[in-house]
Amino acid sequence: MTVEAPTGPAALGQSRRGRWGAGSIAPVVVILVLLLVAVGIRQPDFYDPPALLAFLKRAAPLIILAAGQYFVIVAGDFDLSVGSLVTAEVVIAARLIDGDPGATWPVVALVLGFGLLVGLVNGLVTTLLLVPSFITTLGMYLILVGAVYTWTGGSPRGALSEEFRMLGRRGIEGVPWLGEIPYAVLILLVLAGLAILAMRSDFGKVLLAVGDNPRAARLAGGRVAGVRTIAFVVSGGCAAVAAILLGGFGGVSFQVGAGLEFTAITAVVLGGVVLGGGRGSVVGAMLGALTLQTLLTLLNLLGVAGALASAVQGLIILAAVAIGGLRART
Amino acid sequence: MDSPEPPDALLAMHDVGKSFYGVSVLSNVDIDVYPGEVHAVVGENGAGKSTLMKIASGVHQPDSGSLRIAGEPVVLHNPREAQAAGVGIIHQEFNLLPERTVAENVFLGREPTRRGLVDRRAMRARTAELLASVGAETVRPTDRVGQLGVAQQQVVEIVKALSLDARILIMDEPTAALADHEVELLYALVRRLQARGIGILYVSHRLAEVFDLSSRITVLKDGRRVVTVDTADATPEALVRHMVGRELASYYPPKAGAPGAALVTLAGAGNGRLRPIDLELRSGEVLGVGGLQGSGRSALARALFGVESFTAGQMTLDGKPVRPRSPRQAVRAGIAYVTEDRKGEGLALSQSVLDNALLASRAATPRWFGGGARTTSVRALLAAVEVHAAGVDQEVRYLSGGNQQKVVLARWLAMAPRVLLFDEPTRGIDVGAKAAIHELIRDLADKGAAVLMISSELPELLGMSDRIVVMRDGALAGELPGDASEEAVLSLATGTPHEVPA
Amino acid sequence: TNPSASASADAGAGTGETSEFFVQADYDNEIALRTTSATGPSDKPWEQALNPQNADTAKYKKAGPYNLCFSNAGVGNPWRQVGFKNMQAEVKLHPEIKSFQVADAESKDDKQISDITDLLGKGCDALIVSPNTTATLTPAVEQACAKVPVIVFDRGVNTKCPVTFINPIGGYAFGAAGAEFLIEKVKPGGNVLALRILPGVDVLEARWGAAKVAFDKSQLKVVGVEFTDGDAAKTKTIVNNYIQRFGNIDGIWMDAGATSVAAAEAFEDLGKPFPAIVGEDQQDFLRMWQDKKLTAVAPTYPTYQWRTPVIAALKILKGEQVPSPWKLPQPTITDANLSQYVDPSMPPLHYAMCGCSDLPGYPGDWGGK
Amino acid sequence: MTTLTARRPRIDSTNGVWLALGMTLIIGGILVATDGGSLFGQNSTVSLLQRAAGLGIVAVGQTFAILAGSLDLSVAYVISLTSLIAAETMAGSDGRVLPAILAVVAVSGAIGLVNGLLITKLRINAFIATLGVGLLIKGYLEQGYAGPAGSVPVSFQHLGYDRVGPVPVAFLLFIGVAAVAWVVINRSRFGHHLIATGGDLDVARLSGVRTDWVLIRTHVICSLCAGIAGLYLASRLGAGAPRVGAEGGYDLESIAAVVLGGTVLAGGKGGVAGTVGGVLLLAVIDGIFNQLAVDPFFKQVVRGVVIVAAVAIYAMRLRRKVVRKAAA
Numbered sequence A: 001m002t003v004e005a006p007t008g009p010a011a012l013g014q015s016r017r018g019r020w021g022a023g024s025i026a027p028v029v030v031i032l033v034l035l036l037v038a039v040g041i042r043q044p045d046f047y048d049p050p051a052l053l054a055f056l057k058r059a060a061p062l063i064i065l066a067a068g069q070y071f072v073i074v075a076g077d078f079d080l081s082v083g084s085l086v087t088a089e090v091v092i093a094a095r096l097i098d099g100d101p102g103a104t105w106p107v108v109a110l111v112l113g114f115g116l117l118v119g120l121v122n123g124l125v126t127t128l129l130l131v132p133s134f135i136t137t138l139g140m141y142l143i144l145v146g147a148v149y150t151w152t153g154g155s156p157r158g159a160l161s162e163e164f165r166m167l168g169r170r171g172i173e174g175v176p177w178l179g180e181i182p183y184a185v186l187i188l189l190v191l192a193g194l195a196i197l198a199m200r201s202d203f204g205k206v207l208l209a210v211g212d213n214p215r216a217a218r219l220a221g222g223r224v225a226g227v228r229t230i231a232f233v234v235s236g237g238c239a240a241v242a243a244i245l246l247g248g249f250g251g252v253s254f255q256v257g258a259g260l261e262f263t264a265i266t267a268v269v270l271g272g273v274v275l276g277g278g279r280g281s282v283v284g285a286m287l288g289a290l291t292l293q294t295l296l297t298l299l300n301l302l303g304v305a306g307a308l309a310s311a312v313q314g315l316i317i318l319a320a321v322a323i324g325g326l327r328a329r330t
Numbered sequence B: 001m002d003s004p005e006p007p008d009a010l011l012a013m014h015d016v017g018k019s020f021y022g023v024s025v026l027s028n029v030d031i032d033v034y035p036g037e038v039h040a041v042v043g044e045n046g047a048g049k050s051t052l053m054k055i056a057s058g059v060h061q062p063d064s065g066s067l068r069i070a071g072e073p074v075v076l077h078n079p080r081e082a083q084a085a086g087v088g089i090i091h092q093e094f095n096l097l098p099e100r101t102v103a104e105n106v107f108l109g110r111e112p113t114r115r116g117l118v119d120r121r122a123m124r125a126r127t128a129e130l131l132a133s134v135g136a137e138t139v140r141p142t143d144r145v146g147q148l149g150v151a152q153q154q155v156v157e158i159v160k161a162l163s164l165d166a167r168i169l170i171m172d173e174p175t176a177a178l179a180d181h182e183v184e185l186l187y188a189l190v191r192r193l194q195a196r197g198i199g200i201l202y203v204s205h206r207l208a209e210v211f212d213l214s215s216r217i218t219v220l221k222d223g224r225r226v227v228t229v230d231t232a233d234a235t236p237e238a239l240v241r242h243m244v245g246r247e248l249a250s251y252y253p254p255k256a257g258a259p260g261a262a263l264v265t266l267a268g269a270g271n272g273r274l275r276p277i278d279l280e281l282r283s284g285e286v287l288g289v290g291g292l293q294g295s296g297r298s299a300l301a302r303a304l305f306g307v308e309s310f311t312a313g314q315m316t317l318d319g320k321p322v323r324p325r326s327p328r329q330a331v332r333a334g335i336a337y338v339t340e341d342r343k344g345e346g347l348a349l350s351q352s353v354l355d356n357a358l359l360a361s362r363a364a365t366p367r368w369f370g371g372g373a374r375t376t377s378v379r380a381l382l383a384a385v386e387v388h389a390a391g392v393d394q395e396v397r398y399l400s401g402g403n404q405q406k407v408v409l410a411r412w413l414a415m416a417p418r419v420l421l422f423d424e425p426t427r428g429i430d431v432g433a434k435a436a437i438h439e440l441i442r443d444l445a446d447k448g449a450a451v452l453m454i455s456s457e458l459p460e461l462l463g464m465s466d467r468i469v470v471m472r473d474g475a476l477a478g479e480l481p482g483d484a485s486e487e488a489v490l491s492l493a494t495g496t497p498h499e500v501p502a
Numbered sequence C: 001t002n003p004s005a006s007a008s009a010d011a012g013a014g015t016g017e018t019s020e021f022f023v024q025a026d027y028d029n030e031i032a033l034r035t036t037s038a039t040g041p042s043d044k045p046w047e048q049a050l051n052p053q054n055a056d057t058a059k060y061k062k063a064g065p066y067n068l069c070f071s072n073a074g075v076g077n078p079w080r081q082v083g084f085k086n087m088q089a090e091v092k093l094h095p096e097i098k099s100f101q102v103a104d105a106e107s108k109d110d111k112q113i114s115d116i117t118d119l120l121g122k123g124c125d126a127l128i129v130s131p132n133t134t135a136t137l138t139p140a141v142e143q144a145c146a147k148v149p150v151i152v153f154d155r156g157v158n159t160k161c162p163v164t165f166i167n168p169i170g171g172y173a174f175g176a177a178g179a180e181f182l183i184e185k186v187k188p189g190g191n192v193l194a195l196r197i198l199p200g201v202d203v204l205e206a207r208w209g210a211a212k213v214a215f216d217k218s219q220l221k222v223v224g225v226e227f228t229d230g231d232a233a234k235t236k237t238i239v240n241n242y243i244q245r246f247g248n249i250d251g252i253w254m255d256a257g258a259t260s261v262a263a264a265e266a267f268e269d270l271g272k273p274f275p276a277i278v279g280e281d282q283q284d285f286l287r288m289w290q291d292k293k294l295t296a297v298a299p300t301y302p303t304y305q306w307r308t309p310v311i312a313a314l315k316i317l318k319g320e321q322v323p324s325p326w327k328l329p330q331p332t333i334t335d336a337n338l339s340q341y342v343d344p345s346m347p348p349l350h351y352a353m354c355g356c357s358d359l360p361g362y363p364g365d366w367g368g369k
Numbered sequence D: 001m002t003t004l005t006a007r008r009p010r011i012d013s014t015n016g017v018w019l020a021l022g023m024t025l026i027i028g029g030i031l032v033a034t035d036g037g038s039l040f041g042q043n044s045t046v047s048l049l050q051r052a053a054g055l056g057i058v059a060v061g062q063t064f065a066i067l068a069g070s071l072d073l074s075v076a077y078v079i080s081l082t083s084l085i086a087a088e089t090m091a092g093s094d095g096r097v098l099p100a101i102l103a104v105v106a107v108s109g110a111i112g113l114v115n116g117l118l119i120t121k122l123r124i125n126a127f128i129a130t131l132g133v134g135l136l137i138k139g140y141l142e143q144g145y146a147g148p149a150g151s152v153p154v155s156f157q158h159l160g161y162d163r164v165g166p167v168p169v170a171f172l173l174f175i176g177v178a179a180v181a182w183v184v185i186n187r188s189r190f191g192h193h194l195i196a197t198g199g200d201l202d203v204a205r206l207s208g209v210r211t212d213w214v215l216i217r218t219h220v221i222c223s224l225c226a227g228i229a230g231l232y233l234a235s236r237l238g239a240g241a242p243r244v245g246a247e248g249g250y251d252l253e254s255i256a257a258v259v260l261g262g263t264v265l266a267g268g269k270g271g272v273a274g275t276v277g278g279v280l281l282l283a284v285i286d287g288i289f290n291q292l293a294v295d296p297f298f299k300q301v302v303r304g305v306v307i308v309a310a311v312a313i314y315a316m317r318l319r320r321k322v323v324r325k326a327a328a
Ligand SMILES: Nc1ncnc2c1ncn2[C@@H]1O[C@H](COP(=O)(O)OP(=O)(O)OP(=O)(O)O)[C@@H](O)[C@H]1O
Pocket: A001, A002, B020, B021, B025, B043, B044, B045, B046, B047, B048, B049, B050, B051, B052, B092, B397, B398, B399, B400, B401, B402, B428, B430
């Protein structure tokens, strides 16, 4: 192993990390391409730019959630509260806006703030009170569901304004060739760019180190608790954005966030990110979400009915993760 | 068993080859060990010693070559099969469960049973016997391993290997974590095992031990066997030449002339583990810290670095009172700490060489711009300390111990610290790399840094230090000049006052 | 055995196999009940009954005031929320009710069984049960029957021991109403997409079962049967995919109204004309229907049925006769009577057919303004 | 060699939950009494213990998985599936009880085997592996069942309804399962290997423990416990129910009960005694709320707070203990 090549500028990039190893994005790219080809065969006009953009618009919330979840997972934690947070946010927004367009932007700000706050609480409880994040966020999940139901008396009240819904539903219209560019896609691009930048920044590198070995990160002068807390805040913020998009896209309901935490975690793992922290890229996580969304579309196009769909989904996830894991061993 | 003539080798490995991820780590290695023999294996970090031992103990399977045990060809698929074949191993890294008792650890995987259930009484009794047989009565079978000190844990490891009734015992750097007087206990133990006819493969970087204990020595370099010699015919110099492929002129760099001003002072500083300490760290000086395991040396370094900070007394840096409450504050104040537990606390093993070397800069002084220049200078530092790796993007886990330590050093050099705390900086590091690290430490002091160096290896402590303090039971037991004798350090450390030279 | 057989199938096909949950006799009975006229006060449908056969309750007669107990399956969806509000308000109308004790089973069968035991220890004069599932609650209800008069409503139990069982006509009638509307409004050969919430819930299976019978006899092409999990975003995605795949969809059948607005919006977002669509009596759908002039129908499973058990319990305790079973009318909202039910001051998921506007606390307790 | 180890009676985090249980009983008892009810009445005690039984059996199984450093998110679906297998095989006939039990054992064991193999041989993280298997079973259930099916003969309903004094038979079953589990975990070789595997997989493997085999057996046991819970629910419900597991939230709640009982989520530390305490604590809280007729949604909030707070308190005590030890 000790190839006697002196390290230095000359040795730059001689050996990259295993292309197929744990943490690599190669497996998910292959799966995604296969799925996209299959979708294309079944439905050639899927690749018309407007249709493709519409697809991305539908995928945007999950991709954003997966990006947020990535930050938490790569630091060695879980965030099981995002699904209930999404529901809570949509329900809160509806009740506060109550159909009044003037309330839209303050409520958008409030929704974002609430998401960040929930993330902050998750982070502080996990890092300061030393509660495993699985439990912290499971507790938060129960609390949010219960609190929102208590607050609304069990069913959503009020209504979202058209302005609020615009973000998840509409776009810039009349763009030549593309048709409409959905706002959701623009928001996704901005957030994805920010996420990639964040992971390339000092913060991102320290986050990876914290997930890999928190003690080493601390002894190197890192603020382990701080960094982990920020990861939860990012996840909460992403959940808030996803809530705005999902609420906009579909309207108010108590179903909107159900099960999203597991979908997001699955997406992240599908993207080659290792549960337990320290390995994997945010691009992989987002591709994992895109892959999952493509899979659902394909099942839909193939006419696989609901009950079977969950079985097929389970099977494909197991296969994909197993392939990633086995490749990492060789 | 009843072969009268030249006895079969207990263990014979022939033409063994092994590679990881397509990189060859061992090739064409032959080695054997006879009953009652200690066969030492030496070589630089990453030479493949541990890998060879792991093949012999069923942890890894060789890509090529064959194994024979008492003449019979065997294939060991896992550690269990190796145990059954009579191979015991004390791994380089600790292999204990801190949450379990000594007895549970010792018999892990081979718990005695009675009427289908684990016979805990028998387990405790056997463990007590074994502990007594190595003269470690202070350890009790019911103690939780996590509560034991490092040396006691090593004893548990040894007892665990003994409990196997192994015919072949592999010891991979068993003394790395031991202080010198504890090493003596180990010697006695090895001799006793030898007398029982057990064959021992003994891996160590400490040449003195190798000469004291072994009858033959095999030198590995870059995964190949360079030579196997009878110890009686070998000299340290020749061995080192085989290992590093060049002469090593002198072991330790020259010491400092006149020390500079006091950079750090402690006055009555203490905490839960440390009784009030008065101490000065001077710029340009290497201050050695001696003492037994658990005497509080690491606790001192960790308190200075804000890991478990002082709770009483005064600490000043540059004349100004400071009390770092976290490593971050310490780093930002210009203090660096190289831990004794490289893998557990020093490195993020899945990250690249470059990312590990940049970790302190990024963690303690993050910035949004100007990262490029910083990266360039860290690359240069990695080159300067001569890290041997496939590239700066290689995951640091795949580096040998010495190279990993150099990555840690590069990390701290990048911070240009004024105070450096080294905790066992050369533990488990080969002679070549060790000399390089000694040079680096001395060089830092010469450039005006204040260096505190903890070492359990007396020659290193004496060879490197301009001044030595010795700790005992969490307090300073005394101070000695840099040219003190081993006896002087030991008597302060153990609290036997008679021989203290005036 | 492919439930959503291919698109190219002949008209009327594509609905898959008849579900094993389809019970012909129940179907026939419900279809017949749709045209039966109800007895009782026409402005209080929750007091009306279809084909009533009265049960004698003299043996339960006792003097008030009364302790009423209610074992609720749960309040896990807006329908049950609205219904439970109705029931609580109904209780307030009757001063002879001294206490009203509720145990909420949180949709857990085994908890509800324990809840019933628990309630029986609290000196109830009558027990109202809204079972979580039919078969599993049967033994517990039988136990309760031995001690107090029991009134079951909404979902049933497999025993005749309760004094009465109250519910509207049922799932077959609901499903048929929507399907018949589409058959009438969509041109022959048109594409229909059936959206279901979940597989495997008996009420919902019945709705689809009846719709399937109607579609199979029709000229319509059922291009897909999909499950939405009641999730608006998923619904829109599915509808989107179908519009893309088939160029256009002419009718949407739904087994419940929760996501009908989302389904309609999918057309709006693609700039397509709205299809003929089936919803339910939730305000968001009714409002959209009115605003966008949809071609729509809303079968209902009225939440006013939650008022009836309280009324029945009091009748029983006073020794008055009650219909058993007590079948309530199950109106359908159409263009003709839509304006009667739209109420912008109520929350979007409020069920219009609640019969609650005369109850104490209305509209505030229901979240209205 | 120096010894400075402080030797004092070990305060285990598993003791903590019993303390919390005691306090909850006292406070809850007072609250309920002031409300005019009684927490310790025959009926409420019975239904409290009854409800503890189902979750308890699952949680015992989950304790194995968590101790081994793993986790099982498929238990909820295994419960539903096995309740159906039991009820459908019995089909109301006394003679078929035994075959039904055997079928449940076989199927749940097989699912555990699959979980174990996915985790050890295909190296899929337990979280994802058991989630995936759960989805598979869910698909099967949704495809095949629209509601309860099968029926359980009266003889088998004794398990769900009979009592010995105020103690339901099912609760005794739970305690029995827990007792067996205690012996297995604390006294058998497998138990030692299990804890070692959870404590440090590499150490266990290098010490000659066949960790793959340990994990596979652990998952079989965990699934079997879910199967037993399925049998119990079938007996209680008189039929098999395709949603009873998921609606009961047995997956996350069993994990919560185990962690509440002081078992460390990362594995290697804890035990079944704590789990019994955790299950009882959840049941008592539930019972108190039931007596006070607390709004079910608000209940959820309190449950969340209790779980987090309890674990936080254990963590704090653990940290203080470390500090004390260091200071000694
Ligand atoms: N599991 C592994 N995967 C990949 N590479 C490995 C693995 N184990 C060892 N190596 C590599 O094989 C080489 C030999 O390592 P080994 O641990 O045998 O060296 P060593 O001689 O024991 O060194 P040291 O003196 O530092 O203990 C090193 O380059 C090491 O990085």
